[in-house]
Amino acid sequence: MRDMPACGNVLFQIFIPTTPFRDKDMVTSRNKSATALDVAKTSVTKSQETLSREDGLDFLRQMMLIRRFEERAEQAYTEGKIGGFLHLYIGEESIAVGAMSALEPDDDVITHYRDHGYALARGLEPNKLMAELFGKETGVSKGKGGSMHLADVERHFWGGYAIVGGHIPLAVGLALASMYQNLQRVTLCVFGDGATNIGMFHESLNLAAVWKVPLVILVENNQYGMGTAVARASAVTELYKKACAYDIPAERIDGHDLLAVYQAVQQSADKARRGEGPQFIEALTYRFRGHSMGDPQRYRTKAEVEKAREQDPIQRFEQKLADLHLATQEDFEHLGQEVNATIQEAVDFAESSPQPEPADLYKDILVPEAMEAP
Amino acid sequence: MPAKSYRDAIREALREEMKRDERVFIMGEEVGVWGGTYAVTRGLYDEFGDKRVKDTPISEAAIVGTAVGAAMGGLRPVAELMTINFSLIAIDQIVNNAAKVHYMFGGQITAPVVVRTAAGWGQLAATHSQSFEAWFASLPGLIVVMPATPYDAKGLLKTAIRSDNPVMFIEHSRLYGVTGEVPDGDYTIPFGRSDVKRTGKDLTIITYSRMLYPSLSAADKLAGDGIQAEVIDLRSLRPLDMEPVYASVQKTHRALIVEEDWVSGGMGAEIAARIGKESFDFLDAPVERIGVADAPLPYAKNLEALAIPNEQQVIDQARQMVDGRVQGRRE
Numbered sequence A: 001m002r003d004m005p006a007c008g009n010v011l012f013q014i015f016i017p018t019t020p021f022r023d024k025d026m027v028t029s030r031n032k033s034a035t036a037l038d039v040a041k042t043s044v045t046k047s048q049e050t051l052s053r054e055d056g057l058d059f060l061r062q063m064m065l066i067r068r069f070e071e072r073a074e075q076a077y078t079e080g081k082i083g084g085f086l087h088l089y090i091g092e093e094s095i096a097v098g099a100m101s102a103l104e105p106d107d108d109v110i111t112h113y114r115d116h117g118y119a120l121a122r123g124l125e126p127n128k129l130m131a132e133l134f135g136k137e138t139g140v141s142k143g144k145g146g147s148m149h150l151a152d153v154e155r156h157f158w159g160g161y162a163i164v165g166g167h168i169p170l171a172v173g174l175a176l177a178s179m180y181q182n183l184q185r186v187t188l189c190v191f192g193d194g195a196t197n198i199g200m201f202h203e204s205l206n207l208a209a210v211w212k213v214p215l216v217i218l219v220e221n222n223q224y225g226m227g228t229a230v231a232r233a234s235a236v237t238e239l240y241k242k243a244c245a246y247d248i249p250a251e252r253i254d255g256h257d258l259l260a261v262y263q264a265v266q267q268s269a270d271k272a273r274r275g276e277g278p279q280f281i282e283a284l285t286y287r288f289r290g291h292s293m294g295d296p297q298r299y300r301t302k303a304e305v306e307k308a309r310e311q312d313p314i315q316r317f318e319q320k321l322a323d324l325h326l327a328t329q330e331d332f333e334h335l336g337q338e339v340n341a342t343i344q345e346a347v348d349f350a351e352s353s354p355q356p357e358p359a360d361l362y363k364d365i366l367v368p369e370a371m372e373a374p
Numbered sequence B: 001m002p003a004k005s006y007r008d009a010i011r012e013a014l015r016e017e018m019k020r021d022e023r024v025f026i027m028g029e030e031v032g033v034w035g036g037t038y039a040v041t042r043g044l045y046d047e048f049g050d051k052r053v054k055d056t057p058i059s060e061a062a063i064v065g066t067a068v069g070a071a072m073g074g075l076r077p078v079a080e081l082m083t084i085n086f087s088l089i090a091i092d093q094i095v096n097n098a099a100k101v102h103y104m105f106g107g108q109i110t111a112p113v114v115v116r117t118a119a120g121w122g123q124l125a126a127t128h129s130q131s132f133e134a135w136f137a138s139l140p141g142l143i144v145v146m147p148a149t150p151y152d153a154k155g156l157l158k159t160a161i162r163s164d165n166p167v168m169f170i171e172h173s174r175l176y177g178v179t180g181e182v183p184d185g186d187y188t189i190p191f192g193r194s195d196v197k198r199t200g201k202d203l204t205i206i207t208y209s210r211m212l213y214p215s216l217s218a219a220d221k222l223a224g225d226g227i228q229a230e231v232i233d234l235r236s237l238r239p240l241d242m243e244p245v246y247a248s249v250q251k252t253h254r255a256l257i258v259e260e261d262w263v264s265g266g267m268g269a270e271i272a273a274r275i276g277k278e279s280f281d282f283l284d285a286p287v288e289r290i291g292v293a294d295a296p297l298p299y300a301k302n303l304e305a306l307a308i309p310n311e312q313q314v315i316d317q318a319r320q321m322v323d324g325r326v327q328g329r330r331e
């Protein structure tokens, strides 16, 4: 018998625009005891109590790197150097950094088009990422994918996908491949609140649960899908409850609390690795910029955005490090300079890189077939 | 060579490939315990177990998407969609994932997935009698095959399973019982090789899948009237091997396309355009097309029979095209 997640409990209120984030308000609805296949290790967690200065500064550096990357991408977009759609991750950095830090290097990661933060936190080179945004041959996807399609298979980063919800079944398949090959590997699949309304979400959750694949689903509930507020699009506004329909253990966490994200992803990954099947996390967050560049943002007030900015995940983490006496203002400034230099180098690299060759238009459409002699 | 049914030939390919390669597995609705809606996978569940033969919920998007993801992750899935009509639920996964991941990520990712499905009809009415091969054949990044004979089905399915590319393998519900010679054991047929199934000098009939049969029987009858029709079976729709077609038209000066999809925007439109460009100087008559009536498919038997192309239509059209030549010579 599968244990039922605590579907009925209202565990955590959506904070915008009424309830502000509260620290340590992370709630766990998991109540499963570890069963069978207890082969995978239980990871050592990083909590407020055990956080080292080294880890703390590294988490902060990664968030600052993402923030700076996004700011420079925004600038390059307005200068006409980046085209197409550009979806910034500013305000949500704690989720990508917390989640990626909690995984093993060979765990599989697949995400939606708001993917820069995940790519950076997974360790992809800023140079090659910026080059991809600039449509250059040196980009991670050779300039064929752009901002929405960053991937690096060597890092088990299977890419950003731009059809809302379209990559969720791919994640089920990646997880199935791990299970089939008896690999101790989990798949983390990331998408937004809006994607929980599409059919593929429901088909995939159901199939993942039926087959008990090692999958962790991480929903970034940033309150809006483009300009449509969650309550205007989803009959169930506590999105983690949607997992209950498929008997998937689910919880809602404060996505602006990096350590809460880290712990939730780590615990979920451990369970999935142990053979307990798919796990579901809803991380509450807020995007500080428009949906993509050129969004007039008629669907929300400046006051609402200002209120949310009070819970800036970077500032909050700096405060935490200061409160725990792990780092000082001087450290933060030093990190700021470091990431500025890294991103400046990335922009320079992207600018000076060559465009793809015309012949690349027809490259990599199909893998050449092993042809027999006729 | 032993005679086997189209169904058995496909099962034989699946079984041999599953034995040959641990990574090959089957997933789809009713493929396991039931034994396959058209009994193609019968016995495989008992032989290979539920790790290798996976029944799925009625979730076409998840079936194809999960198969693509598993293929990305190193497996060789053969996903079955009960009929091609239901591929519409999965079309986003086929178009936007299977056919795109390799290119869009700069060649890093491959999706060696086979999607098996069946075209066909049989008083099933409008939603269950369709043929969408031309839609899939329009997609760069996808391979589309549609075999007509048991021999071609087995050889092409093996190639599809071993290919590193995503393949739509389109069968036909009314061909499963057709028998033909199929060798035991291993052989493969490469993609993109049209096959001349009958030679002739007066007219080229270009066809694929089930329409091969009315084309061949029409050619038999035409031969009785002294008209020698060459019949070319395309077998693969992408890549499309047109060289044998051009060579044939150069000889016959007449091209008739017989397809079991709607003519408007169908496979024949592409074939006709290519013949028009490459064989323009050799044509003595306009390229003609015979396809399904330009209507949704009806239930009533007599109406359905009117809608599906048949041998007589092929004979009549061929005669008209060839008689035109004969009259022309008399002048």
Ligand SMILES: Cc1ncc(C[n+]2csc(CCOP(=O)(O)OP(=O)(O)O)c2C)c(N)n1
Pocket: A114, A162, A163, A164, A165, A191, A192, A193, A194, A195, A196, A220, A222, A224, A225, A226, A291
């Ligand atoms: C199937 C599909 N429908 C519509 C769109 C257009 N679209 C792109 S992003 C988006 C909103 C998605 O919101 P959410 O899932 O909450 O992610 P967020 O952008 O907030 O991170 C929409 C409607 C799309 N890309 N795919």
Ligand SMILES: [Mg+2]
Pocket: A192, A193, A194, A220, A221, A222, A223, A224, A225, A226
């Ligand atoms: Mg959203």
